[in-house]
Amino acid sequence: MAKSILVANWKNHPGSLAETKTLLAQLARSASIYKKLACFIAPPLTYFGVCSERSRNFAHLASQDISSQPVGTYTGQITTDILKSFGTKLAIIGHSEQRAMGETNESVSQKVKVALRAGIMPLVCIGETFRDQDGEHFEFLRNELQSSLAGLNRKSDISGLVLAYEPVWAIGKHAQDAITPTDLSQSIIFLKKILTDMFGRAIAERVPILYGGSVEPDNAGVLFKETGIKGFLVGHASLNAQSFKTIAVSIISKQ
Numbered sequence: 001m002a003k004s005i006l007v008a009n010w011k012n013h014p015g016s017l018a019e020t021k022t023l024l025a026q027l028a029r030s031a032s033i034y035k036k037l038a039c040f041i042a043p044p045l046t047y048f049g050v051c052s053e054r055s056r057n058f059a060h061l062a063s064q065d066i067s068s069q070p071v072g073t074y075t076g077q078i079t080t081d082i083l084k085s086f087g088t089k090l091a092i093i094g095h096s097e098q099r100a101m102g103e104t105n106e107s108v109s110q111k112v113k114v115a116l117r118a119g120i121m122p123l124v125c126i127g128e129t130f131r132d133q134d135g136e137h138f139e140f141l142r143n144e145l146q147s148s149l150a151g152l153n154r155k156s157d158i159s160g161l162v163l164a165y166e167p168v169w170a171i172g173k174h175a176q177d178a179i180t181p182t183d184l185s186q187s188i189i190f191l192k193k194i195l196t197d198m199f200g201r202a203i204a205e206r207v208p209i210l211y212g213g214s215v216e217p218d219n220a221g222v223l224f225k226e227t228g229i230k231g232f233l234v235g236h237a238s239l240n241a242q243s244f245k246t247i248a249v250s251i252i253s254k255q
């Protein structure tokens with residue numbers, strides 16, 4: 001994907017349809033900015049209808065998860081055919097908040113395959129819970145990445161995939177608590193090496209890696225610059241139109 005990538009992970013917000021419409025209207029005012037990026041909005045499923053109508057001019061629709069089941073009858077599951085009927089282009093898979101509720105590397109790798117088969121881009125989230133001076137988190141990252149992408153080895157699989165590095169300890173805080181550019185660069189180099197070991201350099205280099213975890217207007221520019229990332233997965237700051245726009249501008253001015 002040539003353009004830088006910006007993904008809004010709305011989680012379980014806004015709290016009402018009315019607030020969702022207000023946020024969409026505010027975002028739409030900066031459509032010309034978002035169009036310079038590959039911008040995605042991942043709203044709660046209940047807002048898919050209104051989001052697919054009102055954001056299509058400046059963002060693609062994304063889901064926050066995906067069913068591991070391709071077709072059939074599964075109460076409570078949202079399958080790829082439903083997601084695709086709304087125009088969903090990307091699915092966040094393996095977010096740490098899902099992993100905390102029982103998502104395993106095995107189910108992540110299954111969901112990745114389901115998404116790829118359906119033509120939905122998987123955005124696979126990985127990230128350590130703790131970062132220590134001994135570097136033990138690198139071993140955790142290696143295992144999580146390898147297991148989450150288990151069974152993928154063809155060029156065509158990998159070329160449709162995006163990775164999000166989201167250290168769990170940095171999620172849901174503020175810019176000052178996020179990762180430093182130096183540590184982010186180190187993690188990105190490491191992840192690229194693992195991808196290269198798994199798929200070869202030429203293919204690995206084409207996998208975009210995003211960063212997520214307390215990305216705010218205050219740190220977006222410095223984190224984007226010279227760390228090797230291709231964009232951001234933004235949680236709380238994506239619910240504030242002004243903050244999200246500033247993050248978008250930071251990327252555009254540094255790409």
Ligand code: PGA
Pocket residue numbers: 009166170171172173212213214215233234235236237
């Ligand atoms: P945050 O969330 O930006 O609020 O830290 C990021 C995420 O959980 O994807």
